[in-house]
Amino acid sequence: MTSRALDELPSRNPTGAFRATDRADPYWGGMFATGISDGWVSASQHRRATPEQKRWSGVPASFVTDPADALAQMRTNRHRPSILGALGAVASWRTITREQLAAITGSAVMARTYPKSLSAPFSAGLLAHGHVSAGMNRLAPARDRMSMWAVGDQIDAYARYRKSLTFAEHVAVTGGQGWDAEHRFDRHNVLTTELALRVAEYCDVATVLGEKQMALPALLAAAGIEAAQADLGRKPDAGIVRRDGLVIAVETTASVGRGFRGKVAKWAQILQRHPTYELPLVVLVVDASTPSQATSAAAKNTTTAEIQAAIREAVRDYPGTALNRTADRIGMVPWPTWFPAPHEATAGFLDLTASFLARGHGRDEGWRQMRLLDPGEMPYREGTTAAGETIATNARLLAATPHWLRTGTVPRTDQYLVDQASASDIEVLSSPRVPDRMTGPGFTQSVAGRKWRHMIRLDRTHRESAA
Structure with missing residues (x-):
């Protein structure tokens, strides 16, 4: 059967970062000698390592910070879209290369080996970083070697981080499911x-x-x-x-x-x-x-x-x-x-x-x-x-969905919470305001909602006054 180069095929992502033609070919490139790579490093391992081992790891010293400080930073708006995008991608796909992460999020910055935006989730133990250690990649300079991301070794850290997320953001990362680590293949x-x-x-x-x-x-x-x-x-x-x-x-x-x-x-x-x-x-x-x-x-x-x-x-x-x-x-x-x-x-x-x-x-x-x-x-x-559009519409809520498939209408997650609280009869909640903390292709107001307005209280006193 005849074949064609990928760059000759019509792409649904014609202007996005790291299309298939731009990414290293993980099959024919011989990136993996076996099913499991041996180049993984977590922040907790890095902290326990000797100075020589830290130097060998290739992880910049500034990339690893105190875990409590890292979680505090993650609760701010700084790098929030990048963090949520990376966490959602590894949660769903388990192991991804940095180029694949750039393709999913639509951010070329994510294709860097150690993007500054991922320092906090790495330091908090939510992400682990590894280098592909086979084939020609093994011989490349550290800054050019293909690297990967996966869920980190501090599973309980997500429960603390979850408290700072909106419901829409939590769904974007996990699809409403638990946070776990299954990435060793x-x-x-x-x-x-x-x-x-x-x-x-x-x-x-x-x-x-x-x-x-x-x-x-x-x-x-x-x-x-x-x-x-x-x-x-x-x-x-x-x-x-x-x-x-x-x-x-x-x-x-x-x-x-x-x-x-x-x-x-x-x-x-x-x-x-x-x-x-x-x-x-x-x-x-x-x-x-x-x-x-x-x-x-x-x-x-x-x-x-x-x-x-x-x-x-x-x-x-x-x-x-x-x-x-x-x-x-x-x-x-x-x-x-x-x-x-x-x-x-x-x-x-x-x-x-x-x-x-x-x-x-x-x-x-x-x-x-x-x-x-x-x-x-x-x-x-x-x-x-x-039926197909219903699934596609729900998938647009997920940070793991390739960014060019996330454009379009999405379900009202805010309305779901209102219904669950039996508060749909409150007129002021007909168009609630939730924080918009995301940017990037197809991942802004369609997921996180609109800008901060006055927060709506759902306690009994407010509901009685509204009635």
Whole structure:
């Protein structure tokens, strides 16, 4: 299949910072020798280090401040948009490169190795910083080496920081969920983030979602279904939302073992239990085995064959029904099929063409190509543009959503709080004022609201006087 350079493709982010053509290619660039990087440094580690170790770390001495002072600074408006953007990005995508952070936030400053705006959250333990330590990146000068961000080691620090956030800001960072750290599979997370960013930039989709927003119980709850006990911890690595509301759950893997086969079997069981009219979900496995494997036909075939075997076994055990074939809802694609060379993409990427078992389509074995973004080839009869727009509208509240997808209307989070306080009958609250502390592409008044006005009290005395 012929390929084109990414800079030749129409971009939905034509003027933004660090588009896909500007970022280092994490797959073909050989940035990761293994799945986990060894270059992570937290502020607490830096404080305990010897002077020599601090010098080796490359972290500027001025970048690490007292944690109490750092939290105090974070409660001010200084660097607030950058801090919220970074925290939201790492919370959702787990591990991101500095260039990916710049792309998500729309701020080129974020692509610096140690941006001044992130000193406070790093010092408070909310962020951890690491250098990619493989390939040519290992030999580059410290200021030029590709680096990454993830959630820091002081999880309880967010609870203290949360007290200074508006409800809209808290939702922007966490999606209304808890603050946790799950980032130790660096290559996996960075590749998943890169795929989602490329889909968001070049494909006709409603939005993309990180792992934090893709929990199966939440997806089922949207359809009014209570998740089974065994499904409570189930979530894919990312989500791609089609215009009609169909969600493509992305599972990225570089190897196949017992755990992966069990995961695929579990997804097949879930898809058999819930047809698309209940759970509008399709699972896509992305084979992200290393580039050295991809250039070796034997190794590539082995990885691909093992993934296909896992899908075949899962479909055999959980085939579904004639109107809900599991084989039609679990597919796979090797990374080089979409991106055969650095900063290049095939036509198959633009419509997300992937391989699905041909079972039930005139053949019992074999694989067929299906375009996931084509409703004719991947039908979702219950889908509507309104359904896709609803998900996209909610996703605009999230700092983890790429900035060019955040423009447009958003839900009234302030009205949600008024309703929860049973105060919707107070006329003065019909258009409440909340602090606007964010700037940047698509992330200003649409998220945080308008400027400070007089604060509205919801105590009993005020409500009685208003009545």
